[in-house]
Amino acid sequence: MPLDLDPGTAALGNARLVRAIADEMAGAAMPFERFMELALYHPEFGYYRRRGRIGPQGDFLTSPVIHPMFGWAVAAWCRDAWDRLGRPSPFTIFEPGAGEGALATSILDWAEGRTDGFREALRYVAIEPNAGGSDTRVEWVAGPVPPAAAGVAVCNELFDALPVRVFEAGERGPVEVGVRWDGERFVEARLGVVTIDDAPAAGRFEVNPHAYAAMQSLCSLVERGAVLAFDYGYPQDELWAPWRTNGTLLCFYRHTAHEDPYVHVGEQDITAHVNFSELASAAHEEGFEVHGPISQAQFLAAMGAGSLVEAARGDMAEYFARRSAYTTLTDTAGLGRVRVLAGARGLPGLPPGFEETP
Numbered sequence: 001m002p003l004d005l006d007p008g009t010a011a012l013g014n015a016r017l018v019r020a021i022a023d024e025m026a027g028a029a030m031p032f033e034r035f036m037e038l039a040l041y042h043p044e045f046g047y048y049r050r051r052g053r054i055g056p057q058g059d060f061l062t063s064p065v066i067h068p069m070f071g072w073a074v075a076a077w078c079r080d081a082w083d084r085l086g087r088p089s090p091f092t093i094f095e096p097g098a099g100e101g102a103l104a105t106s107i108l109d110w111a112e113g114r115t116d117g118f119r120e121a122l123r124y125v126a127i128e129p130n131a132g133g134s135d136t137r138v139e140w141v142a143g144p145v146p147p148a149a150a151g152v153a154v155c156n157e158l159f160d161a162l163p164v165r166v167f168e169a170g171e172r173g174p175v176e177v178g179v180r181w182d183g184e185r186f187v188e189a190r191l192g193v194v195t196i197d198d199a200p201a202a203g204r205f206e207v208n209p210h211a212y213a214a215m216q217s218l219c220s221l222v223e224r225g226a227v228l229a230f231d232y233g234y235p236q237d238e239l240w241a242p243w244r245t246n247g248t249l250l251c252f253y254r255h256t257a258h259e260d261p262y263v264h265v266g267e268q269d270i271t272a273h274v275n276f277s278e279l280a281s282a283a284h285e286e287g288f289e290v291h292g293p294i295s296q297a298q299f300l301a302a303m304g305a306g307s308l309v310e311a312a313r314g315d316m317a318e319y320f321a322r323r324s325a326y327t328t329l330t331d332t333a334g335l336g337r338v339r340v341l342a343g344a345r346g347l348p349g350l351p352p353g354f355e356e357t358p
């Protein structure tokens with residue numbers, strides 16, 4: 001006799017997470033922002049609570065895991081700030097959203113090779129509330145930390161992993177998108193009409209309610225020094241351009257990008273592009289002189305990162321690894337279009353890579 005083999009919630013992702021979200025909904029709709037928060041950061045079953053999400057065996061690649069050369073370039077950038085600050089000791093690099101620490105490790109490895117006192121001055125603090133990493137040279141903290149007198153706060157793909165509110169333009173203004181459980185799957189619902197300055201007149205768009213405060217806390221980490229943020233995004237006029245009618249929400253599952261956040265729940269990443277105008281004004285508000293955003297391709301080229309490829313000519317395996325990594329990191333259809341924003345406070349001169357920017 002055929003049995004009922006319907007997997008039910010198991011087919012939608014992490015079955016316990018699906019049940020926990022449906023239970024919290026209790027028959028009503030919750031804002032998309034809360035759904036995304038639970039899918040990524042539920043205390044037990046959220047996507048980022050487990051290690052191994054980023055990398056060839058995971059769901060997507062970030063610049064630090066492509067090759068250490070990305071971290072070496074960031075390390076050289078931080079060392080330049082240290083130098084221009086008068087070589088203070090300690091000099092702290094903070095990294096919120098450090099993931100498993102690939103960037104931290106490549107920065108620290110690069111610093112190990114310096115004989116100018118940079119390594120001795122360097123303290124590395126990774127602020128990561130989720131799975132975290134294992135490099136013992138790094139101070140791993142899960143929550144707020146006191147600021148440092150001198151240093152750099154750097155982050156890679158932190159802001160695009162923060163939960164967003166989703167809206168659909170309507171005749172009376174933007175309508176917030178909610179999510180409810182229909183007994184078998186998550187479906188969208190319409191919540192109230194809201195007022196948003198300069199909101200798109202048509203289509204879907206996202207608002208990140210956490211980005212401004214997150215940028216302010218990034219800035220508050222260093223009294224004198226710099227911030228350096230890498231993320232997917234655009235200035236507001238491009239992010240909310242009239243032709244972009246479907247927003248920027250993207251999901252990543254086993255290296256496939258798609259637009260359905262209601263499948264693979266808890267087993268896939270959900271991201272939305274960042275409003276760089278907002279990040280710039282948060283940094284400005286904190287007393288930082290803001291540079292960029294420029295593309296990662298521009299940034300790495302201006303920093304001379306291509307020379308790292310040529311420098312490996314004596315080791316053909318490493319030469320090809322670096323050549324391929326450099327192509328990936330600067331590919332303007334991929335990681336090369338990540339934007340880079342820098343801010344400086346009490347730091348004389350222009351940050352490397354941004355000399356050509358207005």
Ligand SMILES: C[S@@+](CC[C@H](N)C(=O)[O-])C[C@H]1O[C@@H](n2cnc3c(N)ncnc32)[C@H](O)[C@@H]1O
Binds near residue numbers: 048102129130131162
């Ligand atoms: C897309 S991953 C990027 C990881 C790493 N930076 C990389 O490039 O491989 C985003 C990371 O941000 C972390 N995160 C999310 N919210 C955070 C917060 N409020 N403070 C610090 N980290 C946070 C997540 O746990 C996750 O590890």
